[in-house]
Amino acid sequence: MLLDIDFFTQDVLPALNQGLLVTLALIIPAGVIGFIGGIVLGCARAFGGPVLRGFGNAYTTTLRGVPLAVQLMMIYYALPKIGIYFDAYGAALLSFILCSAAYHSEYVRGALLSIRQGQIRAAQALGMTTFQTILWIVVPQAARRALPGCGNEIVYLIKYSSLAYLVTCMELMGEGKVVASDTFRFTEVFMAVGAYYLVLVTLATWLLHWLERRTYIPGFGAR
Amino acid sequence: MTEDVLQVSHISKQLGGKPILQDCSFTVKRGELKVLIGPSGAGKSTLLQCINCLIPPDSGDIWLEGTKLDRANKAHLCAFRAQVGMIFQDFNLFDHLTAEENVAIALRKVRGMSRKDAADRALEELGRVGLARRSQLYPAQLSGGQKQRVAMARALAMDPKVILLDEPTSALDPELVGEVLAVIRDLAQNGMTMIMATHQMDFARALAHEILFMERGKIIEQGAPDVLLAEGCNTRTRDFCCRLLEMGA
Numbered sequence: 001m002l003l004d005i006d007f008f009t010q011d012v013l014p015a016l017n018q019g020l021l022v023t024l025a026l027i028i029p030a031g032v033i034g035f036i037g038g039i040v041l042g043c044a045r046a047f048g049g050p051v052l053r054g055f056g057n058a059y060t061t062t063l064r065g066v067p068l069a070v071q072l073m074m075i076y077y078a079l080p081k082i083g084i085y086f087d088a089y090g091a092a093l094l095s096f097i098l099c100s101a102a103y104h105s106e107y108v109r110g111a112l113l114s115i116r117q118g119q120i121r122a123a124q125a126l127g128m129t130t131f132q133t134i135l136w137i138v139v140p141q142a143a144r145r146a147l148p149g150c151g152n153e154i155v156y157l158i159k160y161s162s163l164a165y166l167v168t169c170m171e172l173m174g175e176g177k178v179v180a181s182d183t184f185r186f187t188e189v190f191m192a193v194g195a196y197y198l199v200l201v202t203l204a205t206w207l208l209h210w211l212e213r214r215t216y217i218p219g220f221g222a223r
Numbered sequence: 224m225t226e227d228v229l230q231v232s233h234i235s236k237q238l239g240g241k242p243i244l245q246d247c248s249f250t251v252k253r254g255e256l257k258v259l260i261g262p263s264g265a266g267k268s269t270l271l272q273c274i275n276c277l278i279p280p281d282s283g284d285i286w287l288e289g290t291k292l293d294r295a296n297k298a299h300l301c302a303f304r305a306q307v308g309m310i311f312q313d314f315n316l317f318d319h320l321t322a323e324e325n326v327a328i329a330l331r332k333v334r335g336m337s338r339k340d341a342a343d344r345a346l347e348e349l350g351r352v353g354l355a356r357r358s359q360l361y362p363a364q365l366s367g368g369q370k371q372r373v374a375m376a377r378a379l380a381m382d383p384k385v386i387l388l389d390e391p392t393s394a395l396d397p398e399l400v401g402e403v404l405a406v407i408r409d410l411a412q413n414g415m416t417m418i419m420a421t422h423q424m425d426f427a428r429a430l431a432h433e434i435l436f437m438e439r440g441k442i443i444e445q446g447a448p449d450v451l452l453a454e455g456c457n458t459r460t461r462d463f464c465c466r467l468l469e470m471g472a
Contacts (some may be wrong), residue, residue, distance in 0.1 A: 121277050122315035122374075125331035126381060127305025129297065136332055141319045217319050219363025 011179055012192050019175030020196060022089070024170060026161045026202075030096035031154050037097060038104020038150070039143070042109070043134060045105060046112040056105065061103035069163055071095045076167040092164035092171075100157050107149030111142035144220050151208035158200050172196055226253045227289070229307075229385050234273050234283035236266075243269045244280070245440045251385060254414040258427040258448075260463065261437035269418040270389045270437070274418075275307045276300060289382060292452075292467075298446045305333050308386035310442030312393050314370040316362040322349060322373045324356040324382050334381070348376035352406050368399030372412040375406050386410070388419035425463050428452060 045056035063071070076091040086094060115138050123133040165174030176193035180186045229251040236244040244266050251257055258361055258468055259267045272278040275292055285292040287306060293299045316325050326345035330336045336344070349358050352372040362370055378386055391407065392400040404426055411417065411430050421427060427434060428448045436444040436451070436459055444451060444460050451460040 066415045116313035116315070116318075118311060118313055119317055121272075122309070122311060122317070123329075125275055125277060125304055125307075125309035127303075127333040128329065128376070129301055132332050136328060137317055141317075144319065217363075218361040219318055 001119055007183070007185065007188065008192065011183065012176075012189055015175040015179045016172060016192060019170060019172040022164075022171040022174075023158075023161055023171065023200070025089070025168075026081055026093055026096060026164060027154075027158050030100060030161070031157055034097045034100030034157065035104055035150060035154075037101030038108050038153075039139065041101055041105035042108025042142075042146075044144060046109045047130070047134060060102045060105055060171050063099055064106075068095065068099050068160055069166055071099060072163060085110070088164070088167050088169035091159075091167050092169040095131075096161060096164075099160075100153055101190055103153045103156070104146075104150050105130055105139070107146045108142060111145035112138060115141050127162055141220075144215055144217065147208070147212055147215070150190065151205070154208065158204060159197060162197070201212060227251070228253050228255075228287070228419075228441060229274070230286035231270075231274060232283075232284050232286070234270065234280045234285075236269060236273055236278065236280045238269075244273065247283070247437075247440075247442050249435060249442065249445065251418060252414055253414055255413045255416055255432045256430055257418045257433050257435060258431035259418065259420040259435050259437060260422070260424070260427060260460065262463065265437040266440040267437055268389050269440075271309075271389045271418065271420060274387055275304050275309060277309075281331050301333070305329070305381055306384045308383035310371070310374055310378055310386065310388040310391045314362075314367070314374045314392040314394070316370055316373055316377075318362050321359050321361055322354060322365065322376075325362070325373055325378045329377065330380055345376070347371070348380045351379065352376045353402075366372055367395045367400060368402045370431065371395065371403045372406055375403075375410075379410075385416040388417060388421070390420050390422070392421065392423060422467065424467055434460060436463065 019185070041056050044052045045060070048056065060210055061110060072092065072095045073161065075086060075095050076088065079086065119137055119141075120133055123137045124130075128136070162173035164171050165177060170178075176189050180189040183189070226298070227250050231250070232248045234244055234247045237452065247266075247270055249257070260286055261268065269278055273280040273283075275294070276285075279294060283381035285355055292303050313471050317328065320328060323342060323345045326348055327338075330340060330341035330344055334341075345353060352375050353370060354376065357365060357369060362373070365373065366388055381435060392403050395403060400423070402425065407417070407419070408430060428432075431448050433446065434444075434448050435442050436453050438459065444458055450456070451458050452464060453461070
């Protein structure tokens, strides 16, 4: 018996579909808010004063330096000790947002620094404030430059969202693990889980390519 | 013709301990075209950028129509810059915006015009520099001369009291220089007040009301072109121009 169809249709797929919904509920807000957070953080690190820059750098160093699994444990198990409580889903979502903002900020910072100084001077010569210059001239260009890198981060996010099961948030990985433990059919279950992630990542890649084409402007790299 | 538009008094600037500008002063009257010439590194570009504080001067004052620029006051500085047009050697168009949007963006964000009014005005200005049909193209799709003309339209749309031109034709192919100079000539003949750094001596001679010759951060000679460039007169300006001509020949 190589492929047990009934096992998949009755045990694996219903559980994984359930988990898929939770995974989507994690990665979509974490992707969007994390990206916006990354832009803000990247701007602060590229253009902020010494204090803002120092804070941004320290934040990024910490969040990139500590394994995400550890951060997740801290948010779920350590924060309650100082009176801050999150449910499993909230803890996972928060840690993904914080972590992906740190990674995004690095791509964004690189993109911001690649904008020619001359355009910034031109904007200021027209009477724009520093904030207007950043908002209307620098960010729209930097976002396009950062898109491939940030897309990479989104792909990572989809896969590291599987860590949420560590704090009992029952997403794809968590559901898969339960079915596998109950049935001892690890190979089939985790191959199915892997296939789900592969599909998610493929869809995300298409979406990102579409976004790149959609925001394409002549002179901003090849189509 | 006699009203002072811009007054630059005793501007000095040091960079890395080296004096770049030393005590530069001059006054520009309405409708006047002043041309800055001098060897590379003389400080022409720095002087122009000090006027609208893109490079903040160490000392000295700038007056626009009798009002002293308060550099510490950000709002005042932005309002001042909005009235002083600037044209750069390398155009500095906004790469993510079409020609029309390049002109319109400051009208909307700085002047607070509606999207529609700003677009109308942008088209009008692009028409004035002969680019109405290219309004929907991005900078990467324009030639150097066209880019510089869009930059001119962008500056003109703000109704500047004075325009600073920092070697506007130096980054252009020789064939494209003419179209940009034509726009500047047109402006000069219509009474636009301008200060222009350039190496285009024929142009300076034909149109400038006054030439400022700079060397090592100082304005060392100042006067009408036919005085400074007169046959047989022994000025540094004439000497420099003769050498430019020899190189061209």
